[in-house]
Amino acid sequence: MISNTYFLLYVDSTSVSTAFYSRLLDKPPAHSTEAFALFILDSGIKLGLWSRPNVEPEAQAAGGGSELGWAVDSRATVDELHRHWQQLGMTIAQPPTETGFGYTLLGLDPDGHRLRVLYLTAA
Structure with missing residues (x-):
């Protein structure tokens, strides 16, 4: 299991x-x-x-082809994380934005892996 x-x-x-x-x-x-x-x-x-x-066997994948995401409990938390990530010097690929699925923020790690924070809004 x-x-x-x-x-x-x-x-x-x-x-x-x-x-x-x-x-x-x-x-x-x-x-x-x-x-x-x-x-x-x-x-x-x-x-x-x-x-x-x-990595064995050798991996062909590079950063940016998928996302690691965190759901948060409020729009304010997305905004707080945006400020925090900026203070850390993180590359922000998408500042807090309202989308069809919620309020979201997208940052990049040093290898280009996409890190998304999302406050899911009701459909």
Whole structure:
């Protein structure tokens, strides 16, 4: 039975990405080596960062082809995170925007992985 959920991102520099996600998540990794770091999110979901040159078999995917998303409880939280991400120097690909599915913000990590925050609005 599958009981743990995790997402794995391939990164160019584990140390750069670990520092980025430590600041973003406001927590250190639960496990970290030169080639791999693992964060355990408050929800229990795990986020792994694996150094692209160490991935076996070799991965062809690069950042930007999918999104890692967080649902939040209010529009104000989206706006707060926008300010926080700007303070961290994060690249903002889409500032807070009203869309057909909700109020959202999109940032990029150092490898171009898309990080979305969403306040889902009723249809």
